Amino acid sequence: MRSSAKGSRADGSPRVRPLRPLQHGFRVARALLASQYALMLEFRAEVLLWALAGLVPFVMLAVWIESPAGAALGMGPTQLARYFLAAFVVRQFTVAWVMVVFEEDALQGRLSPMLLQPLHPFWRYLASHVAEQAIRLPFVALIAALFFLVLPWAFWLPTPQRALLALAATILAFLLNFLIQCSMACLCFWSDRVNALERLIFIPMLFLSGMAAPLEAFPPALRRLAEWTPFPLLVHFPAQLLAGGEMNIAAGFTALAVWIAGLLLLVTLLWRAGVKRYGAMGA
Amino acid sequence: MAPSTSPIILAEGLSKTYRVAAKDPGLAGTLRHFVQRRYNDVAAVRDVSFQIQPGEMVGFLGPNGAGKTTTLKMLTGLIHPSAGKALVAGYTPHRRQANFLRRITLVMGQKQQLLWDLPALDSLRVNAAVYGIDDAESHRRIHALAEMLDMGNELKRPLRKLSLGQRMKAELLAALLHRPEVLFLDEPTLGLDVNAQARVRSFLADYNQRFGATVLLTSHYMADITALCPRVLLIHEGRLFHDGSLEALTQRLAPCREVRLELAEPWPLDSLRAYGEVESCEGMVVRLLIRRDALTAAVSQLLADLPVRDLEVRDPPIEELIGRLFVQGTLS
Amino acid sequence: MGNPLGRYLLTLRRLWGTALAMQLEYQANLLLEVVAAIANLIGSLLLLSLFYGGGRALGGWSWPQALVVLGVYTLLEGITSTWLRPNLSTIVGHVQQGTLDFVLLKPIDSQFWLSTTRLSLMGLPEIATGLGLMIWAAAKAGIRTTPWLLCQTLLMLLASGLLLYSLWFLVATTSIWFVKTWNAIEVLRAALSAGRYPISAYPAAVRTLFTMVLPVAFLTTVPAEAMLGRLTLPWLLLSLMVACLGLALSRAFWQFALRFYTSASS
Numbered sequence: 001m002r003s004s005a006k007g008s009r010a011d012g013s014p015r016v017r018p019l020r021p022l023q024h025g026f027r028v029a030r031a032l033l034a035s036q037y038a039l040m041l042e043f044r045a046e047v048l049l050w051a052l053a054g055l056v057p058f059v060m061l062a063v064w065i066e067s068p069a070g071a072a073l074g075m076g077p078t079q080l081a082r083y084f085l086a087a088f089v090v091r092q093f094t095v096a097w098v099m100v101v102f103e104e105d106a107l108q109g110r111l112s113p114m115l116l117q118p119l120h121p122f123w124r125y126l127a128s129h130v131a132e133q134a135i136r137l138p139f140v141a142l143i144a145a146l147f148f149l150v151l152p153w154a155f156w157l158p159t160p161q162r163a164l165l166a167l168a169a170t171i172l173a174f175l176l177n178f179l180i181q182c183s184m185a186c187l188c189f190w191s192d193r194v195n196a197l198e199r200l201i202f203i204p205m206l207f208l209s210g211m212a213a214p215l216e217a218f219p220p221a222l223r224r225l226a227e228w229t230p231f232p233l234l235v236h237f238p239a240q241l242l243a244g245g246e247m248n249i250a251a252g253f254t255a256l257a258v259w260i261a262g263l264l265l266l267v268t269l270l271w272r273a274g275v276k277r278y279g280a281m282g283a
Numbered sequence: 284m285a286p287s288t289s290p291i292i293l294a295e296g297l298s299k300t301y302r303v304a305a306k307d308p309g310l311a312g313t314l315r316h317f318v319q320r321r322y323n324d325v326a327a328v329r330d331v332s333f334q335i336q337p338g339e340m341v342g343f344l345g346p347n348g349a350g351k352t353t354t355l356k357m358l359t360g361l362i363h364p365s366a367g368k369a370l371v372a373g374y375t376p377h378r379r380q381a382n383f384l385r386r387i388t389l390v391m392g393q394k395q396q397l398l399w400d401l402p403a404l405d406s407l408r409v410n411a412a413v414y415g416i417d418d419a420e421s422h423r424r425i426h427a428l429a430e431m432l433d434m435g436n437e438l439k440r441p442l443r444k445l446s447l448g449q450r451m452k453a454e455l456l457a458a459l460l461h462r463p464e465v466l467f468l469d470e471p472t473l474g475l476d477v478n479a480q481a482r483v484r485s486f487l488a489d490y491n492q493r494f495g496a497t498v499l500l501t502s503h504y505m506a507d508i509t510a511l512c513p514r515v516l517l518i519h520e521g522r523l524f525h526d527g528s529l530e531a532l533t534q535r536l537a538p539c540r541e542v543r544l545e546l547a548e549p550w551p552l553d554s555l556r557a558y559g560e561v562e563s564c565e566g567m568v569v570r571l572l573i574r575r576d577a578l579t580a581a582v583s584q585l586l587a588d589l590p591v592r593d594l595e596v597r598d599p600p601i602e603e604l605i606g607r608l609f610v611q612g613t614l615s
Numbered sequence: 616m617g618n619p620l621g622r623y624l625l626t627l628r629r630l631w632g633t634a635l636a637m638q639l640e641y642q643a644n645l646l647l648e649v650v651a652a653i654a655n656l657i658g659s660l661l662l663l664s665l666f667y668g669g670g671r672a673l674g675g676w677s678w679p680q681a682l683v684v685l686g687v688y689t690l691l692e693g694i695t696s697t698w699l700r701p702n703l704s705t706i707v708g709h710v711q712q713g714t715l716d717f718v719l720l721k722p723i724d725s726q727f728w729l730s731t732t733r734l735s736l737m738g739l740p741e742i743a744t745g746l747g748l749m750i751w752a753a754a755k756a757g758i759r760t761t762p763w764l765l766c767q768t769l770l771m772l773l774a775s776g777l778l779l780y781s782l783w784f785l786v787a788t789t790s791i792w793f794v795k796t797w798n799a800i801e802v803l804r805a806a807l808s809a810g811r812y813p814i815s816a817y818p819a820a821v822r823t824l825f826t827m828v829l830p831v832a833f834l835t836t837v838p839a840e841a842m843l844g845r846l847t848l849p850w851l852l853l854s855l856m857v858a859c860l861g862l863a864l865s866r867a868f869w870q871f872a873l874r875f876y877t878s879a880s881s
Contacts, residue, residue, distance in 0.1 A: 045795045053801035059809045062821045067673060069666045196647050203651065207658035217665045361716050362877050377877065381722035389720055396717035398637065405633045412626040413723045 028119065032127035040131040047132060051139045054095070057088040058147075060212045073217050079243070081154035083214050085147055086166075086239035091211060092140045093133050094174040094234050098125050098181035099188075099198055106188050115275065122182055122267075129178065158242055165249060166242035172256040173234045179263035180230065186267065189274030204229065210236025214245075230259045290334035291465060291497050292358065296367035299328040299353050327353040329521040330367065335499065337464070340491050342512030342529075343501040344605060350521040351501045355467050358499070359389050372465055385414060388463040392473030395454055397442050403453040404438045407460060414461035421460065428456045431493075432486050448479030455483070459490065466490075468500040472507055484510050505601055517605075529601065536604040539572040541597050542582065547590035558585055567592075626723065627731055634701075634734035645736060652693075652740035656748070659685055659811065666816075674815030681813060682752035683839040687772070688810045690745030691779055691834060695804075697738030699780060702730050703787035707797045710790055715876070726869050730784065753842050764844050767851065771838040774858035778833055779807075781861030784869070791872040810835035833857050 040047065061084035064070045065077050075083065102125070105111050114121045148155045158166065184201070188194050206212060208231040215223050215236045226232050237252040302322045328350040335341055345351045356362045357369055360376030360383070369376050374383035397406045404425075411421035429438060432452045437445055445453065451471065459466070468487070472480040484507055491498055491511075502508055508515060508529065515532055517525040525532050542559070546567045555561055558581050559573035573581045578596070585591060663681060666673045673681050706729055709715035718725050758764070786803055789796040806829055814822055814832040825831040837854045840846040 043795075045793070046798050049796075049798035049802055053798070053805045055802070055805050056808055059806070062809075062817045063666070063673075063812055066816055066818050067666050068671050069668065072669060072671070199651055200647065200654070203654045203658055207662055212662055213665050219668075222661065356716075359716075359720060360877075361719060379719065384720055384722035387720070389716065391713075391716070394712065394714050394716070396714060398633065400637050401633060405636055409626065409629045409633055412622065412629045413721050415622045 028123075029127070032124060033131060036124075036128040036131035037134060040128065040135050043132075044135055047135045048139050050095070051092060051136050051143070054088060054091050056206070057084040057091065057211055060084060064213070069217065073214070075214065075216070078154055079245070080214075081151050082156055082243040083239060083245065085144065085154065086242040087211055087235050089140060089144060090166075090170050090173065090235050090238040090242065091209075092136055093170050094177050094238075096129060096174070096177040096181040098122070098129075098178060099185045099194060101125060101128075102185035103188050103194055111278075115278075120271075122271075125182075126178065129174075133174075156244065158244055162241055162244055166238050169238035169241050169252065169256065172253070172260065173238050176230055176256060176260050176263065177234050179260060179267055182267045183263055183270055186270035186274045189277050204231050205234070208232060209234045210239060214240075216245075227255075230255075233259065290370075291337045291372055292333075292335035292499065293370040294334075294354070294358070294367070295332050295369075297328060297331045297354065297357060297364050297369055298326070298366040299350075299357060299362065300365045301325045301327055326521050328357070328364075328518075331518065331521075331523045332367075333516055333523060333526050335497060337497055338491070338495045339514060340487075340498040340500070340512050342508035342515040343499055343518070344508065344515055345501075345518035349518045351518055352469060354518065355389070355469055355499070355501065359387060359467055360384075361389075385461055386463055387465045387467065388458040388461070389467045390454060390458045390469065390471050392451070392468075392470035395442075395450065397450075397453060397457055399443050400441055402439045402441055403445075403457065406442075407438070407457055410457055410460050416461060424460055424462065425456065428459060431489055432456060433482065448475050448482070451475060451479070451483060452486075455486065462494060464494075464496055466496055466498045466500075468498065468502075470501055470503060472502060472504055480504060480506070487511060505605070509601070533598055533601055533604065534575060536601075537599050539574050540578055541599055542571045542573055542578075542585070543593075543595040543597070544569040544571065544585065544589070544591055545593035547592050550589060623723070623727065630732050631734050634732065635736070637733075645740070648737050649740045652689075652744050655692075655741070656689065656744050659689070663811075674813050674817070676813045676815065677756065679752045679755035680839070680843055683749055683756065683842055684813050684835050685811055686745050686747075686749030686752055687775070687835040687838045687842075688745070689741055689748060690772070691775065691810070693738035693741030693743075693745055694776055695738065695779070695783075697735050697742065699783045701733035701735040701737075703783050703800075704797070705729065705733065706787045707790045707794055711794055719873075719877070725873070726784075726866060730780070749839075749842060756843060758842065758844055764842070767846065768838060768842040771841040771846065771851065771854055774854045775834045775838050777858045778830060778861045781858075781865040782807075782830075784865040788865070788869050788872045791876050807831060807834065813839065830857055830861075 061081060064075075064080050064084070070077070070080050102111075102121070105114070105121075111121070114124070180201070184194065184197050187197070208226045208229060210232055215226060215232055218226060233252065233256050237247070237256070240247050241249070241252075301324070303325050331350075331354060343351050343355070353362070357364045358371055358376055360371075360379045363377045372383065372386045374380060374386075376383065397403055407421070407425055411418070416424070425438070429435070432455065434449070434452055434456070437449045438453065438456075442450060442453065455471070466487075471487075472483050475483065487498060487500070488511055490496060498511070500507065500512065513528060515525065515527070515529050516523060517532060525535060539560070541562065546569065549567055550569070552561065552564055555564065555569060555571070559571040559577075562570040562572050564570075582594070582596065586594065660682075663673075663685060664678075667678050667681075672678075676684070706715075709718060709729075718728055721728060753760075782803060783800065786796065786799050789799070809817070809825055810831045814825055814836040817825060822832075826833075833854050837846065837850060840850070
């Protein structure tokens with residue numbers, strides 16, 4: 001990812017007017033976001049349906065509220081309702097779908113022209129994710145409002161600190177998920193059946209991220225195991241921040257930072273090797 | 284057409300009107316559209332009538348959007364006519380009765396029914412079952428059709444590995460396996476190279492001969508029509524403009540013929556005007572447009588009066604005539 | 616050649632042979648599907664076990680009884696990827712590319728054709744694990760299989776499969792008007808994931824919703840009850856009725872959509 005920011009300098013062509021990197025980056029970002037937002041606006045019906053497809057936390061909430069297991073956990077109905085709503089919201093803004101799009105771009109032959117541009121393709125995908133989230137925002141707000149209409153007793157406002165921390169954690173969680181997807185998308189250079197991986201990665205995402213059950217409910221050994229994976233950071237950590245649960249905040253952010261740094265390195269290496277291979281095959 | 288036998292395709296006052304929702308662009312337009320829908324009626328086909336006898340090969344001409352495909356879809360029963368009546372092989376098409384569907388076929392040059400990842404032979408086996416053709420018979424038919432189409436092992440290779448021409452031949456084979464009496468062909472040679480076009484053409488002629496099948500064919504390539512269809516229907520802006528031979532169409536579209544003269548010496552332009560409309564006069568080469576009914580007289584007069592070295596009478600190419608018609612969008 | 620039933624059966628055999636050939640053509644990674652099925656099973660079991668710590672039970676269902684429900688759910692997931700997804704997703708493609716015309720011109724029922732053309736091996740591992748879990752859990756719950764019980768279970772599984780098919784087909788049919796509604800299938804799938812647990816595990820209001828509006832109860836709980844030998848006759852009949860109703864509805868809706876397609880398409 002980092003190499004891409006330098007892409008415009010590394011292409012070797014003489015510059016007409018030297019732009020400061022920051023200024024240049026800002027311009028590119030604005031243009032990308034504007035175009036991707038316009039594009040995503042065309043797909044708003046799909047975005048709404050995708051948002052609705054994330055309703056698993058609500059189904060799970062229904063089971064947890066009815067079961068005595070919730071009470072045994074020390075989470076009353078209010079706390080459970082807040083947790084699962086927070087999990088739904090966080091999940092909405094951490095979804096990434098780089099792999100599917102990248103694979104299609106590669107198959108349809110759109111990759112080669114993208115490689116010729118002095119902009120890393122992943123920036124484009126990042127912009128379209130951000131644009132999609134902007135479209136999602138009103139839908140998610142509407143669903144949350146409906147939720148409080150049905151369960152008014154669950155209503156809460158997080159403290160300003162918690163809200164800010166949750167926002168930061170959600171953004172980082174999204175970046176983490178985005179990078180996980182990017183690293184797998186890079187495998188497209190080696191295999192044409194990468195979409196099968198999408199299915200595999202969805203399984204731990206469902207069971208270990210906290211979407212289906214708060215991690216506090218896991219047996220201790222399983223919870224420790226889950227916390228060695230990045231999945232709880234994607235939903236459980238930001239959701240608990242938002243819902244006001246007890247959290248080791250510093251540890252969570254440290255883990256996010258470490259995972260993001262590691263994946264950034266991995267994606268850079270994989271991308272370089274992949275592009276080299278792509279070039280060697282003369283595609 | 285002498286009505287000695289009953290027509291196999293009959294269209295009587297066939298019309299199709301689409302209701303198209305009108306929406307202004309932009310968010311405001313979308314909202315207004317949501318509150319109060321406005322519709323425009325678009326007449327795709329208006330009051331088209333014709334009859335086709337069994338065994339005829341008829342070309343169906345017209346510019347894009349003239350209503351050719353809509354008419355074909357009404358005749359195959361894919362869409363309901365808004366008004367008028369269609370009768371194909373004695374059936375009302377849009378009821379789509381099994382016995383009707385067994386008698387017809389539709390080939391669309393730009394769409395394919397065969398499975399992309401599999402050899403055509405697999406799709407053919409499925410079709411044989413669908414149409415209730417037993418194995419021995421379907422073998423015989425595949426073999427015979429493949430021979431007519433000059434196909435061999437291609438049928439055993441996955442479709443995606445075939446060239447466009449081979450794929451089209453396979454599509455034809457699949458469309459004809461149930462030996463339909465009526466063939467509707469929509470641009471069957473679209474995108475094919477000249478050789479492949481010629482092969483498809485000779486196959487269609489051959490099929491028509493051998494099985495007495497009726498063919499209604501649209502094509503952008505005039506060569507398809509001139510080679511195959513003694514009779515053409517020209518549809519323009521949804522209306523039937525011409526029903527008859529290609530020659531008659533040429534006469535209608537171009538009431539004049541072109542006479543090209545090569546003279547031994549230059550001749551004053553004014554005296555040439557007496558024979559017909561002067562199209563061009565470059566040195567000693569003159570091109571005149573002369574009305575068909577006055578042609579014989581004018582030519583003998585020319586030969587008598589002028590020092591003619593060479594004389595040639597020809598029709599303006601039909602492609603050009605129809606092309607001109609389509610571009611202008613108006614008919615005189 | 617003469618009787619129509621024979622023609623449909625032969626077509627079906629040919630279609631499925633073709634579908635399998637297509638799978639081999641792309642050499643689907645079945646091993647990966649086996650891994651996914653096992654991982655899914657482990658995840659589901661773990662999740663379910665969270666409700667059973669400390670002698671608790673879920674909606675009055677014992678652990679092995681709840682496992683039967685989970686088994687039925689897994690089986691249905693497998694059927695979805697083997698049968699429903701590969702077939703019904705082609706409707707969208709047909710509408711987009713205009714090849715639905717070819718389907719409509721075949722002298723064969725178009726709903727039959729669109730619902731049976733494809734068959735994927737992808738769901739086989741899940742079908743196997745689902746069936747295995749059902750049988751093992753029923754034995755664990757102390758059920759002695761009698762022919763009557765077996766018949767009842769198979770009948771209810773059939774009803775549940777047809778109901779699931781009807782729901783999918785209803786959603787797929789809407790793509791005749793709006794190609795984009797295919798994504799609604801993901802919403803349906805998410806909602807049907809409620810079928811992992813017996814219906815009595817849900818609060819009363821949700822239970823009503825999952826019985827009357829979105830018939831999740833008939834998909835997994837009812838067949839599981841049948842297998843556990845405690846399905847009452849009224850429920851059995853009701854389940855059959857719901858399945859037939861769903862089927863009839865999907866058929867009527869398809870005919871209606873087709874009328875729209877054939878009078879409006881260009």
